[in-house]
Amino acid sequence: MNTHGRNFRVTTFGESHGPAVGAVIDGCPPRLSLSEAEIQPMLDRRRPGKSPLESPRYELDRVELLSGVFEGQTTGTPIALMVRNEGMQSKDYEQLRTVYRPGHADRAYEEKYGIRDHRGGGRSSGRETLARVAAGAVAVKVLAGYGVHIAGEILSVHGVTGEEKIREEILRAKAAGDSVGGIIGITAIGCPKGLGDPIFGRLDAGIAAAMMGIGAVKGVEIGEGFNAATLCGSENNDQIDENSCYRSNHAGGILGGISTGEPITVRIAVKPTPSISKVQQTIDRAGKPVEIQIQGRHDPSIVPRAVVVAEAMLALVLVDALLEQQKYLVR
Numbered sequence: 001m002n003t004h005g006r007n008f009r010v011t012t013f014g015e016s017h018g019p020a021v022g023a024v025i026d027g028c029p030p031r032l033s034l035s036e037a038e039i040q041p042m043l044d045r046r047r048p049g050k051s052p053l054e055s056p057r058y059e060l061d062r063v064e065l066l067s068g069v070f071e072g073q074t075t076g077t078p079i080a081l082m083v084r085n086e087g088m089q090s091k092d093y094e095q096l097r098t099v100y101r102p103g104h105a106d107r108a109y110e111e112k113y114g115i116r117d118h119r120g121g122g123r124s125s126g127r128e129t130l131a132r133v134a135a136g137a138v139a140v141k142v143l144a145g146y147g148v149h150i151a152g153e154i155l156s157v158h159g160v161t162g163e164e165k166i167r168e169e170i171l172r173a174k175a176a177g178d179s180v181g182g183i184i185g186i187t188a189i190g191c192p193k194g195l196g197d198p199i200f201g202r203l204d205a206g207i208a209a210a211m212m213g214i215g216a217v218k219g220v221e222i223g224e225g226f227n228a229a230t231l232c233g234s235e236n237n238d239q240i241d242e243n244s245c246y247r248s249n250h251a252g253g254i255l256g257g258i259s260t261g262e263p264i265t266v267r268i269a270v271k272p273t274p275s276i277s278k279v280q281q282t283i284d285r286a287g288k289p290v291e292i293q294i295q296g297r298h299d300p301s302i303v304p305r306a307v308v309v310a311e312a313m314l315a316l317v318l319v320d321a322l323l324e325q326q327k328y329l330v331r
Contacts, residue, residue: 004210004316007323008142010135015117016125017090022082023131025138027323028068030076032142036065039081039137045308046133048297049087053170053304057297058087063134081134085127090119092296098285099292103274105215110285126215126302129309136312139319146322147190150315152307155267157182174300177277181216181270182303186310188253188264188318194328195259195321202257203264203321210313211268216302217310219269223252238262259321266314270306273299 003011007027014021043063048055061083068079096118100107105124109116116122140150157166158173158180166182173180196203208220221227228236228250238246238255246262253264275298282292299305 004213005320008139008316008320010132010316012128012131012135014085014128014131015122016085016120016127017088017093017117017122018085020082020084021127021130022080023135025068025079025081025135028074028076028079028138029142029323030074032074032138032145033072034065034069034074034079034138034141035072036063038141039063039065039134042133042137042140042308042312043083043130046130046305048299048305052174053167053299053301055297055299057089060086061130079138081131081138083130083134088119089296093119095292095295099290100282100284101274101292101294102280102282103271120296124215126299126305129214129306129312132214132316133308133312136309136315139312139315142319143315143322146192148188148192148318148322149190150186150188150311150318152184152186152311154303154307155183155185157301157303170301170304173272179273179276179299180301180303181272182301184268184270184303184307184310186266186268186307186314188314191253191259191261191264191318192322192325193259193261195318195325196254196257197324198257202254203259203317204252204254204257206317206321207254207264207266207314210317211266211310214268214306214309214313216270216273216306217268218271221267222254223265224250225252225267264314264318266310268310270303273302 009026011024043061047061049058064082066080068077158169160166160169204222211217211220236250238248238251241247249262253260253262275294277293279291279293284290
């Protein structure tokens with residue numbers, strides 16, 4: 001399951017401490033104007049080392065466009081995107097060769113495959129999301145041609161709201177050798193009606209799966225989400241006026257698994273970064289209890305850099321659904 005999508009198919013590759021990370025896109029429409037310079041801004045937003053709120057791992061994260069573009073336009077053939085890893089310090093992870101980090105996928109990967117890359121978690125590392133952002137930047141460009149625009153924002157961190165208070169909360173956790181999670185909101189405006197397929201191809205199900213596919217995400221809400229359970233039907237229903245317009249958008253732009261044309265609103269819960277320097281209890285490969293203090297360079301909060309990842313995943317779902325809907329329109 002390294003590939004996402006039916007029509008706009010994205011396969012990601014690479015590990016945190018390998019030579020490179022990247023993506024191959026198959027199914028991108030031809031004659032789309034595309035350059036490395038148009039992809040780079042989203043990667044820059046995800047790039048580490050920009051502030052004290054992020055991992056100090058220094059990476060330029062410069063994207064290389066290897067195929068699928070000729071004279072500035074997509075050709076309809078596979079687009080290969082690659083970013084070389086440059087700032088690895090694999091020695092920081094040597095202690096983890098035989099020890100499982102609490103909150104990480106170390107033990108799960110080894111139990112499933114019988115082998116794992118202990119250097120930064122290998123493919124389970126958050127660095128894999130770089131490939132999704134690169135592909136998402138292309139999806140964003142396709143969607144813009146249809147008038148669809150996506151934006152994300154931090155709603156809270158560790159229960160705190162407000163930019164300065166959020167910054168203080170992250171720095172407080174960092175100073176304590178700890179980490180904090182938070183909530184991100186993502187909105188798509190201009191999405192046409194009719195995207196999504198009932199019953200098992202629901203648009204909201206696809207969005208939820210894509211968001212949960214981000215390693216740090218532990219919960220997804222669309223529209224009112226869990227708050228809908230506290231409302232009466234008369235409060236939660238989006239009534240329709242005489243001009244065929246919805247008076248509200250509690251459904252978050254999706255009804256029956258199909259887009260309504262209203263803004264698609266999504267919220268995701270992001271867990272605290274599991275790599276912390278506080279002493280924790282775990283076991284080694286032999287099952288022996290050990291204490292661990294995780295060294296290396298890690299984000300005190302994943303939330304700031306995860307915003308653009310969530311935007312990219314929503315873009316990948318919507319562009320895939322939009323291309324699927326075009327099959328119906330040409331019949």
